[in-house]
Amino acid sequence: MDIGDSAKMQSGLNLTYPTILCDVKYIRAAGEERGEQIPRDLVKKAGYFQSEKNIFEKIYIDMGMYPERVRYPLVYIMEAADDIAYGLSDIADGIEKKIISLDFFVNKFSELWKQNGYDNLEMVIDDKIYDVIRDNENNIHKDFNNSLGSQWKKWMIDDAVEEYVKNIEQ
Numbered sequence: 268m269d270i271g272d273s274a275k276m277q278s279g280l281n282l283t284y285p286t287i288l289c290d291v292k293y294i295r296a297a298g299e300e301r302g303e304q305i306p307r308d309l310v311k312k313a314g315y316f317q318s319e320k321n322i323f324e325k326i327y328i329d330m331g332m333y334p335e336r337v338r339y340p341l342v343y344i345m346e347a348a349d350d351i352a353y354g355l356s357d358i359a360d361g362i363e364k365k366i367i368s369l370d371f372f373v374n375k376f377s378e379l380w381k382q383n384g385y386d387n388l389e390m391v392i393d394d395k396i397y398d399v400i401r402d403n404e405n406n407i408h409k410d411f412n413n414s415l416g417s418q419w420k421k422w423m424i425d426d427a428v429e430e431y432v433k434n435i436e437q
Contacts, residue, residue: 284326288339292346295336296320309338340435347427351420 293314295301301310315323327333361367 284330285339285341287326288330289341289345291315291323291339292342294338296323340431344424344428344431347431348424351423351427355420355423 291314293310293312295310295313296315296317296319297313298317299313299320301307324333327336330339332339358367358372362369362372
C-alpha cells in the first residue's frame with residue numbers, strides 16, 4: 268500500500284504531521300540500519316514499523332527534514348515532561364510504599380539542592396511539606412503528591428520549556 272492508498276482509506280484521528288512527529292522519539296523504521304550520520308540516541312530503537320516507512324518518509328520530506336531526518340524539536344519537551352512525571356511518580360511510590368521516608372527524601376533533596384548552588388529551598392519545599400513530615404506516616408503519600416508533586420511537575424516542565432526555547436537553534 269502506498270501513501271495515496273492509505274490516505275484514501277483514512278478514517279479516525281487525521282493527525283497533523285507535527286502531532287505525528289511528536290510521538291516519534293526514535294527516527295528509524297524497524298529493521299532499518301542505524302547508519303553512521305544519525306546520532307545513536309535517536310536510532311537506538313525503532314520509532315515506527317516498516318509498514319509505515321513510506322508514510323514517515325513523506326512526512327519527513329514535506330516537513331523539510333529529509334534526508335537528514337532529525338528528531339522533531341517538540342519531542343524534546345515531550346520527553347522531558349515524561350521523565351519528570353515518571354521520576355516524581357517513582358518518588359511518590361517509594362514514599363507511599365515506605366521504601367523511603369518523606370523525611371529522608373526531603374533531607375537528601377535539600378542536601379542536593381544546596382550542593383548545586385541553590386539556596387531558596389523554601390520555593391520548592393514549603394511549610395506544608397514539613398507539616399506532612401510531622402503528620403501520621405499513613406497519610407504521607409497523599410500529601411506528598413498534593414502539596415509537592417503536582418507543583419514540582421509544573422515548575423520542572425515550565426523550566427524544561429524555557430530551556431528549550433533558549434536553546435532552540437541547537
